Amino acid sequence: MRTIAVLNQKGGVGKTTTVANVAAALSLTGVRTLVIDLDPQAHLTIHLGADSETDAPGVYDVLTGSADIGSAAIPVRENLWVLGASINLVGAESELVNEVGREIILRKALDHIRGQYDYVLIDCPPSLGLLTLNALAAVTEVLIPVQPHFLALQGFSRLLQTIALVQSRINPALQVTAIVMCMFDSRTSLSSEVREDIDKFLRSARDSDAPWSKATIVPVHIRRNIKLAEAPSYGKTIFEYEPTCNGAIDYMAMADWLLTGTLQQPHSLSAHADHAPSEPPPHTETEEHEG
Ligand code: ADP
Ligand code: MG
Secondary structure, three states: OEEEEEOOOOOOOOOOHHHHHHHHHHOOOOEEEEEEEOOOHHHHHHHHHOOOOOOOOHHHHHHHOOOOOHHHHHEOOEEEEEEEOOOOOOHHHHHHHOOOOOOHHHHHHHHEOOOOEEEEEEEEEOOOOHHHHHHHHHOEEEEEEEEOOOOOOOOOHHHHHHHHHHHHHHHOOOOEEEEEEEEOOOHHHHHHHHHHHHHHHHHHHHOOOOOOOOOOOOOOOOOOHHHHHHHHHOOOHHHHHHHOOHHHHHHHHHHHHHHHHOOOOHHHHOOEEEEOOOOOOOOOOOOOOOO
16 A cells, blocks of 8 residues: 655645545556545645535544544545545544553554555645644555745755654654656746755755655646646546646556556656656565456
8 A cells, every 4th residue: 555645835836636636547547546624724625525514534533533434534535535525624633632552543544444545645734733733644655745836845844854753753764765757847947946056955865864765756747727626626636627728637557657667658757758757766665466
């Protein structure tokens, strides 16, 4: 079971869009995928057409111990399950503040379902609080979406410090495996400048023992595509809403890359001809992969 937290404490960079559509792409290729919505705004839950206002148990109930993860994860498509968020998740951080072991509740819950899914993707809230710590304690991989923006890397060092702290104190297996450029526009120099900066930063960390020393930039850049912004309001993934648009092509190629470590689709390669594919993602050898 491969576990990935999609994290950037900045809002609006493409976390939820990435989780929804990468998960949809994985499930379409037959990979059993669970997504966990850790953001009280419940955008992922709503995007996948699940109800965030029911009394049915979700991630809040799993964190507070009133439901088990196996029954709270609901099937939303073939091969796709969601452990949904609801507004009461807002209170979870303060409700759990005196709980012993509060950072590892989600990890313990995932231990109960190991083997039932091939991929678990966690959509993190735009903060570095207790919910995000639970995500970081529960996974082996972090995927950081970045939106090319002149302040794109502002806050980056705090994000990485938090990851390093969690790695050294609670989760030695934690690695930043990839950074994905979202809302990429190859016509603007800003997009390539931000990419260059990240590339330089990652190269400078190559020989260090930092948890991002093996990270790569996902060789598929998710292009800005209005269809990706429209699909959520219909409760549809991009593959249901507009299966031939650039957004669908990019997220399918990204899922392929996650699965195989290489870029398989020639069309996505040529669409991204302005940058060569980098090396495959560092696979977490410590994890068994069922299925
Ligand atoms: P986050 O979860 O990091 O807050 P979202 O995934 O919700 O970010 O994306 C922020 C906004 O940008 C949403 O309205 C989303 O629909 C839109 N969006 C995300 N990715 C793209 C893209 N590649 N092209 C166009 N719009 C996008
Ligand atoms: Mg979000």
